[in-house]
Amino acid sequence: MVVAKVARQKLPKRSYQYVAIMEVTCEFDQARVKQWLETQLHDVNAPLSNEDEFKLGTMEQEDKELLLRLLRHYPKLLEPRDGCPSHTTLGVSHEIHTGSEAPIKVRPRRHSHSEQAIIDEQTDKMLLDGVIEVANGAWGFPVVLVRK
Numbered sequence: 001m002v003v004a005k006v007a008r009q010k011l012p013k014r015s016y017q018y019v020a021i022m023e024v025t026c027e028f029d030q031a032r033v034k035q036w037l038e039t040q041l042h043d044v045n046a047p048l049s050n051e052d053e054f055k056l057g058t059m060e061q062e063d064k065e066l067l068l069r070l071l072r073h074y075p076k077l078l079e080p081r082d083g084c085p086s087h088t089t090l091g092v093s094h095e096i097h098t099g100s101e102a103p104i105k106v107r108p109r110r111h112s113h114s115e116q117a118i119i120d121e122q123t124d125k126m127l128l129d130g131v132i133e134v135a136n137g138a139w140g141f142p143v144v145l146v147r148k
Helices: 030-040 061-073 113-129
Strands: none
Touching: 030 061
16 A cells, blocks of 8 residues: 555555455565566656655655555556546446436526636636536536635
8 A cells, every 4th residue: 555645545445457466375575565566567767747756754865665556557556637537447437327317407596696607617627628518418406616
């Protein structure tokens, strides 16, 4: 488990095709980690754009180098992003079964020009990032603008 600027993260299931698992059945051994890195990862030496901001805690220099090598192999995970988080590439679909209920469509709320500009800007960002998509459906609810 790696902690980098965020709280603990749950690891994906072993059944995912893109996950390579290094089983640890004994005490931590740097030689085994190095061997695993050699077989699984290509040599990546290009530093990440925000690498100097990482707070890796107190560890031996050799351990830091191993960790940085692993992190450099997956640069998209740690690169800073503006806007929305990226969309999934796992082919996940989401459906809400409403049974025989009639669709509900609520009129949009009125917003000031400055608020509407913020809504339009955020919506455009989400469309470009692939987080949302254009749809014409029977269901519709207004945008609620919330301050940070």
